[in-house]
Amino acid sequence: MSKRLRKLILSCVLLAVAVLPARADINGGFRQWLANDLWPEARSRGVSERTFRSSFEGMRPNLDLPDLVIPGRKQDGPRKQHQAEFRSPAAYFAENTLGGVTAGGRARARNLGATLQRIERQYGVPGHIALAIWGRESAFGTAKIPHDAMQVLATKAFLAARKEMFREEVLAALEMIQKGLATRATMKSSWAGALGQPQFMPTSYLRYAVDGDGDGRADIWNSDADTLASIANYLAQKGWVRGRDWGFEVTVPASVSCALEGPDQGRRISDWAALGIARVGGKAFPPHETNAEAYLLMPAGRYGPAFIVTPNFYVLKAYNESDAYALFVGHAGDRIAYGDSRFAGGWQKTDALYRSEIASVQNALVKLGYDVGGADGLPGFKTRRSIGHWQAKNDLSPTCFPDRSLVSRLK
Secondary structure, three states: OOHHHHHHHHHHHHHHHHHHHHHHHHHHHHHHHHHHHHHHHHHHOOOOOHHHHHHHHHOOOOOOOEOOOOOOOOOOOOOOOOHHOOHHHHHOHHHHHHHHHHOOOOOOOOHHHHHHHHHHHOOOOOOOHHHHHHHHHHHHOOOOOOOOOHHHHHHHHHOOHHHHHHHHHHHHHHHHHHHHOOOOOEEOOOOOOOOOOEOOHHHHHHHHHOOOOOOOOOOOOOOHHHHHHHHHHHHHHHOOOOOOOOOOEEEEEOOOOOOHHHOOEEEEHHHHOOOOOOOHHHOOOOHHHHOOEEEEEOOOOOOOOOEEHHHHHHHHHHHHOOHHHHHHHHHHHHHHHOOOOOOOOOOOOOOOOHHHHHHHHHHHHHOOOOOOOOOOOOOHHHHHHHHHHHHHOOOOOOOOOOOOHHHOOOO
């Protein structure tokens, strides 16, 4: 055996010796937390001891989940972005992904026509929008959703940065089991704890899941009709405006600042048009939209397509707090209903930044008095337009999007 190999084996043994007690401590702390912290609150909410014990029997926290704060583990270094919705816009709108949702949505529109019409009459949400969400969330129920939801939710309630949020979710999941709405075995989830074909968190299931096929239960795991009705009910309760579109791709002249973006800077569509903003392809805005309020959306700043969006866009965003997600769903829904058409504006290549790098830009802007909406490492509209204002103030051409040069300038 070589000296190098002996050293490697010794280092692995020492690492194992160091890690095992740490994991044992975490497992012990997890069991204590379940018994002394979570159980009293679950009991106060009507969860029986039998339900509680069976829901966590033999469970250890899953330390391989992302976004955990684990005692003894260094948290330094760049924070990666695990959610596709907040990575490169160009990658998110890849044609193979859009095409899959579009083709799958059209096929199901033909097969589920009567169901979709009934749902649209009841909730006011177009069927093609519900189909697009279904396709994006779970590939129409065909995506593998491998995780034990109770383990995911309990682990995150114990170890995640957002403990309180996941605490509510694991308590809601216990309520679902207590009421016979699901079992631990059937509650498979994503790594974030989202359930079923519409990928509802447990609190959303309790609030928005509905029976769409008339069998008396809301089965978002196995029923297409229940899945679609639940999605539509969610959007309706979040404020979907019946009869309005979600938005339109536009061209924005250089004379119009990209910093005018945001749902708090609304104008009538006719006022946007008066500034020189025009719908792509020479199309006119629909007459029923002209005098209604709408908002400028530039999700990649000057590096991508621009849009005038309605309040319904922000209802879509409530489903997943991401401009890219809402835009994907609206665009895919249009393609399902009206035929394939790509964005007229292209997504230019942008620098791949860590969340920690974007957060450093946000913190620097906050120190200069800008409102970035929170230094979370996600380039939302407040961050984008603050970048645009800072660039203009410093005699730079406003792009309204973070890049590596901006990281360097704002150190």
